Amino acid sequence: MAKDSSFDVVSQVDMQEMDNAVNQTKKEIAQRYDFRGSDASIELEEKCIKLAAEDEYKLSAIIDMLRARMAKRDIPLRCLELGKVEPASKGTVRQTLTILQGIPKEKAKAIVAAIKATKLKVNAQMQDDQVRVSGAKKDDLQAVIQTLKAGDFGVDLQFINMR
Template sequence: MAKDSSFDIVSQVDMQEMSNAVNQTEKEISQRYDFRGSIASIELEDKAIKIAAEDDYKLNAIIDILRARMAKRGLSLRSLELGKIEDAAKGSVRQMLTIKQGISKENAKKIIAAIKATKLKVNTQMQGEQVRVSGAKKDDLQAVIQTLKAGDFGIDLQFINMR
């Protein structure tokens, strides 16, 4: 009797890489001519990034630099959720970028529905912020992964613990 195979679907951000991207962005801001003598900062907090700048233009420039650094480090740009731009002291502006970790219940339901729609003989189970998929045939599991890679769930998905 063949043992069931399984894998987990997760949405995780490598926080060390995110920290490196933020540090590189900070370094570039400090060296760029157009930011000399202006209010401009970027700070990594627990599950968010705080950005402050003189005006909307500079704020967006910082976000663009951050996105470029994230892309170079293999971090998904989908893992950032931009908060609204708020007014800060001395006419400056600030914005919080939330780092999305885990799969929400709504997204988990969409993922499970997409898997069920394939009509493959696999079982799905929500486990906290991840989804476990198990089945007798490895080929079915591979097909599920291909289906999910082709779909768009608004978050970055990784497939781990394949056994």
């Protein structure tokens, strides 16, 4: 009897790469002419990034710089959820960007439904913030990966622990 193969569908962000992207953005803010003498800042915290600037225009410029750095480091741009712009002290504004990790329940359900719709002989189950897919044939598992890559579930997916 052939042993079942499996893999996990996850949505993860490499926090070391995110830290590098934030640090490069800090350097760019320090060097850019339009930010000279301004109170612009970017800080990485555990699950979010805090931005502060003199106005919304500068905030969006910082976000653009960060996204460019993230793209260079293969960090999915979708992992950032932009909070609302809030007024801060001395007429400045601030914004919190939440770093999304894991697959939310409703998205996991959509992924499992998409896998079942393929009618392949595979088993998909939700586990915390990931989905485990198992089946007897590696070809079926490869077909599931292709189906999920083609679909849009609102989160960036990675496929890990292929056994």
